[in-house]
Amino acid sequence: MRKNKIVLFGAYDRYNYGDNLMPIVFLDYMKKYHPDLVAQSEFVYSSIMASDLSRYQAPKTIPIDDVCPSLSNQDALIVVGGEVLCASNSTLFLHMPRNKTLNDLLTKLNRRPVFRDLLHLYARHRCPIPWDFPYVPDPDKLPAGLKIVYHTVGGHLNDLGPAKRQEITGRLNRSAILAVRDNRTKDHLAGIPTTLAPDSVHIISDLYDDTFFAEHAEKMYRTYRNERYFCFQASPQKMPEDIQSVAQVLRDICQKNGCKVMLLPIGYAAGHDDAFLLRELQSLIPEVAFFEDELTLWEIMFLIKNSLLYIGTSLHGAITALSYGIPHFGLNKKIVKLNDFLGDWSVAPFNQNYDMQTIGELAADLSALPSEALTARAKLNNQLVRQHFDSVATLLGQGGD
Structure with a gap:
């Protein structure tokens, strides 16, 4: 049949x-x-x-x-x-x-x-x-x-x-x-x-936990699970400020918070080219920066989930952080789809994009960033995503459980 x-x-x-x-x-x-x-x-x-x-x-x-x-x-x-x-x-x-x-x-x-x-x-x-x-x-x-x-x-x-x-x-x-x-x-x-409904990728925190990552992102899990770091991502076409200024802000955040920065490529498709920019950025701040390239989907996801903060131009980088209740700052007001998504589904001060200098000020003390409201919002978003998924399943012939 x-x-x-x-x-x-x-x-x-x-x-x-x-x-x-x-x-x-x-x-x-x-x-x-x-x-x-x-x-x-x-x-x-x-x-x-x-x-x-x-x-x-x-x-x-x-x-x-x-x-x-x-x-x-x-x-x-x-x-x-x-x-x-x-x-x-x-x-x-x-x-x-x-x-x-x-x-x-x-x-x-x-x-x-x-x-x-x-x-x-x-x-x-x-x-x-x-x-x-x-x-x-x-x-x-x-x-x-x-x-x-x-x-x-x-x-x-x-x-x-x-x-x-x-x-x-x-x-x-x-x-x-x-x-x-x-x-x-x-x-x-x-x-x-x-x-x-929120982007369907938001449901990842309901599907993938540390047990999953220990198996599917074993190298990253083993290497970075006990590290204190935040993630930075940007593509050359979308970073609004010069690389020297960005490097200085990242160095300041690391020094003020006693952590390092993971320079994380997310956009590999032509026209994104994150790795080209991030390699250059690492050469400016090698004393505080990790850089990993040629990462799998699960390695990228784990590195964001395990971080103290995500900063970037990628919508799905921010969605990953939001889903797992990780503080996140969208970079560049001109990226409308990222700015508007955060405005709809995140909480202050994470509900809009900023320039790099403002992000540096907001991230001066990572421990002071709000977490309870963010976690609560992520759970509510997941409920909305589930409702949508279940409506699709019903249409396709299977009711919700």
């Missing part, structure tokens, strides 16, 4: 911590709370392109163009999250793994209209998708009756012309569940029925 397929469709054909976690967290949650659904279903990891990131403990992916012909009206397509509304083929193509120099050149040329059009055509050829705007599935290109679910997604429709906006709105209106992860996205989709 054929099992119903549940296709977990997302932007995880490149290595980027949050994107790669989303389908794993989805399936692990269902295994824990809805095992009957898992037993009666076939789960498929799919993205734009085929990929094998198993060395980072991330799932292999099958191109969605290869998956669609095998689907039936009994199946489901889950857009598993991320800033996917309305990411274009060319934008996603620019985040694929390649030489940094080449990608920097492509990104610069993409600002020119003529080249942008050519890049878009090439991306459509290189990454064939049955519809435009890859992570907004077109129901007309799928079997009638197939369930489409948007799983705590982010994004907007602002850049679309009137005709294309009407088309994309029609696609979204035909979804079975459209859950968004922040009020910013909800406001952008005004007039389209949505559900608001």
Whole structure:
């Protein structure tokens, strides 16, 4: 007897911590709370392109163009999250793994209209998708009756012309569940029925504990579980201040608190390039800085969970800290998705982004940062995420426990 397929469709054909976690967290949650659904279903990891990131403990992916012909009206397509509304083929193509120099050149040329059009055509050829705007599935290109679910997604429709906006709105209106992860996205989709819930990755503290990390992040667990450190992460394109100033703030925090700083790459996809910046930063403060590279998903997660504080430009770095009740400061007010997510789901003073100097002042005494309200908020957020997961399970054929 054929099992119903549940296709977990997302932007995880490149290595980027949050994107790669989303389908794993989805399936692990269902295994824990809805095992009957898992037993009666076939789960498929799919993205734009085929990929094998198993060395980072991330799932292999099958191109969605290869998956669609095998689907039936009994199946489901889950857009598993991320800033996917309305990411274009060319934008996603620019985040694929390649030489940094080449990608920097492509990104610069993409600002020119003529080249942008050519890049878009090439991306459509290189990454064939049955519809435009890859992570907004077109129901007309799928079997009638197939369930489409948007799983705590982010994004907007602002850049679309009137005709294309009407088309994309029609696609979204035909979804079975459209859950968004922040009020910013909800406001952008005004007039389209949505559900608001924190990003699904927030549920990690309900799924992964120290026993898990001792097995799945053994080296990091063994090396750093007794260290006193805080985490700093940033990508070159998103760090708003010069590297010398940042190095001095990090050194001051370490000296005032008697700890070290873990320079932690989270964004590995093209266009993020955290490791390039953090290696340079370590050379400026070697006496107080750890640096680890080529980390797996679970190693990144453990290092944040075990830290005194997280500072960074990564949304899912902050979400990991928030989930485990770790103090966190978003860096750079211009990163709207991070600033607005923290405003919706965290507590003061962690509920907004700051510049590096202000973070240095706030982190002068790490022991004085509030913890009880943060822990309580994390528990409440997890309850909301669970409600959303359970509603998806109900739709897919399994009620809540």
